[in-house]
Amino acid sequence: MxxxxxxxxxxxxxxxxxxxxxxxxxxxxxxxxxxxxxxxxxxxxxxxxxxxxxxxxxxxxxxxxxxxxxxxxxxxxxxxxxxxxxxxxxxxxxxxxxxxxxxxxxxxxxxxxxxxxxxxxxxxxxxxxxxxxxxxxxxxxxxxxxxxxxxxxxxxxxxxxxxxxxxxxxxxxxxxxxxxxxxxxxxxxxxxxxxxxxxxxxxxxxxxxxxxxxxxxxxxxxxxxxxxCYNYLMKNYINSKINKYSDHSFSLDMSNIHTISLAVLHFLLSPLSATYDQLQNIINALPLSETRKFILPDYDVYTQKNILYVINNKTIFPELIIDKETKEIKTLIKLKIQILPIQQIKIKKSNNYAYIDLNKIIFPLKLRKIRDGDMFIPLGFHGKMKISDFLINQKASPIDKHFQYVIEDASSKIIWVVGRRISDLVKIDKNTKQVMVIELYKK
Structure with missing residues (x-):
């Protein structure tokens, strides 16, 4: 040989x-x-x-x-x-x-x-x-x-x-x-x-x-x-700190890793086509209190108070129909739905519950992701507000906004910004007889 x-x-x-x-x-x-x-x-x-x-x-x-x-x-x-x-x-x-x-x-x-x-x-x-x-x-x-x-x-x-x-x-x-x-x-x-x-x-x-x-x-x-060796150690290090979401979006608190921020960002973002100049701009923006946005081919990157948010901008969010017979939703998010007489209602002070006057909505309802230009009248308000402005007031993070759902009725009226607030137009009052109770749960 x-x-x-x-x-x-x-x-x-x-x-x-x-x-x-x-x-x-x-x-x-x-x-x-x-x-x-x-x-x-x-x-x-x-x-x-x-x-x-x-x-x-x-x-x-x-x-x-x-x-x-x-x-x-x-x-x-x-x-x-x-x-x-x-x-x-x-x-x-x-x-x-x-x-x-x-x-x-x-x-x-x-x-x-x-x-x-x-x-x-x-x-x-x-x-x-x-x-x-x-x-x-x-x-x-x-x-x-x-x-x-x-x-x-x-x-x-x-x-x-x-x-x-x-x-x-x-x-x-x-x-x-x-x-x-x-x-x-x-x-x-x-x-x-x-x-x-x-x-x-x-x-x-x-x-x-x-x-x-x-x-x-x-x-x-x-x-x-x-x-x-580098890839193994970096992957384990990042996995111990990162928050991952269902569509490959993620967030990472970079408060305590300033000295290796370039290495971490390069490991995370160079596979997403981030350039060296973009990485440097992201590093400079991280400590700022205002939100900064950077655009990659398939992802939007946000920075806010040393938090890095990387959001998949190609995600397609399906829509679901809710009719009077729907009792539960387990796909996009988890919702339990009941229709009860007003006498049985015990109000729980939690944003995870929506109490809606059944007589003020038109079926079928639709569960969908928020869209640009969406507006509603928040409970306690008299005029319309853009949901984007409402979420800013709520101090919602970029990742929260990415996964924010609404429920609208058949007239395209938004009745609930899910997990945050119902519309003032569908609140229960002294004339309410039946209530749709929707619970957002995580288990």
Whole structure:
């Protein structure tokens, strides 16, 4: 067994229990890296299938890659899977880059195959040079510890046995064993950032310092371990302090974590596409007493007196109908409903109860979330008030406003701002005969 085969063997033996007895799905493009990996898997007599995805990005060359893979593996008793996708159309439809579109399509194809045909692991041929190049790509794009950790050796069911192996080692192995492969001409085009790093930056670094590749790959290995530790500790720390809500909204009291506020905010908000400047603006706004709002693609971020509120602005709140026969609601919020004669009413002084004159409402009622422009006449008032102003007077937090429901009757009259106050128009009086009692409960 030669050195490169030992590298792959040792990787599998170290990381996968009973690695000889399970099934692998290899992503094979037809390029030198994936062809070498498939060749080694054959030499090690492992059980594997080959998956090839044609991205249709290089015209006839893309089709030739597909034909090459099929012709090379056809004589062997190896399951083959092929798929052709319109990457450009997918990118435009999903508003992502071509590179990201290809990545999503690739992993979706591989993961569906692995699930359908019971492959234990998806095997990709990224090697040490890919890992180093990705480090610099991520660094230039503004990555922190997780991005600097570059491409992981393993993640869930995805493994990369060539992670420590250099491109030079792969080329020597290919030449020795006379392994055929396809060349991707775009790898030499300097319009791509990765290619400029490969052909311009890294040669310069190698001239400046001998052995820089080994130094970098070793440092990335350490960074991956540190990244895993950081994520584990940060997740546990935040989970002990955060308040989570049903639609992935959350709030966090940051009063006592000023010294690590940037780290905490980056951990929470960078996955939501917050920029560095936005994080700094949020930090500056946190101590202020007035509410400040920051807009992310799918979330609204509010700050108020050192409290961070992160609210999912894509949440769709359904509406529920309440008729005279409705006794209880358990879905959106929990309500118990009774209709009683006035003689049986014992008023409880709690905002969780609404006492409504049955003769002053029109069925069916509707339970829904508040909307911009909603108005009602609060109990004890004579004129209409915007519910948004009412909630400000109530000192409702942004998260309270996000989950605030109202009940309106068939005439679109809001009769209860749930958990806060009924409308003056539906209050019980000396002429009331029947009362609808609605209780908001949390159990």
């Amino acid at each position: 030669v050195k490169l085969e030992k590298e792959v063997y040792n990787f599998l033996n170290k990381n996968i229990e009973n690695f000889k007895d399970i099934k692998y799905l290899l992503g094979v493009s037809g390029g030198i890296d994936s062809m070498v990996l498939a060749y080694i898997f054959q030499r090690l007599q492992l059980k594997f299938g080959v998956a090839h995805i044609n991205f249709q990005l290089r015209g006839d060359d893309s089709d030739s890659d597909e034909i090459f893979v099929k012709q090379w593996f056809d004589p062997f008793d190896i399951p083959l899977y092929f798929k052709k996708v319109n990457t450009i159309e997918y990118a435009e439809k999903n508003k992502v880059s071509i590179e990201e579109a290809a990545r999503q399509l690739r992993y979706d194809f591989f993961e569906k195959l692995a699930y359908k045909y019971d492959y234990n692991y998806i095997v990709l041929a990224h090697h040490a040079n890919d890992v180093i190049e990705t480090l610099f790509i991520n660094l230039l794009r503004g990555a922190t510890i997780n991005g600097l950790a570059s491409i992981p050796k393993m993640r869930d069911n995805i493994i990369r046995p060539l992670w420590h192996v250099s491109r030079d080692e792969i080329e020597r192995y290919t030449k020795y064993h006379n392994i055929p492969y396809r060349l991707d001409k775009t790898n030499d085009e300097l319009i791509f950032l990765r290619n400029r790093i490969r052909h311009e930056l890294l040669p310069l670094l190698r001239d400046m310092r001998a052995g820089v590749d080994k130094t970098l790959i070793n440092n990335i290995d350490v960074l991956q371990a540190q990244s895993q």
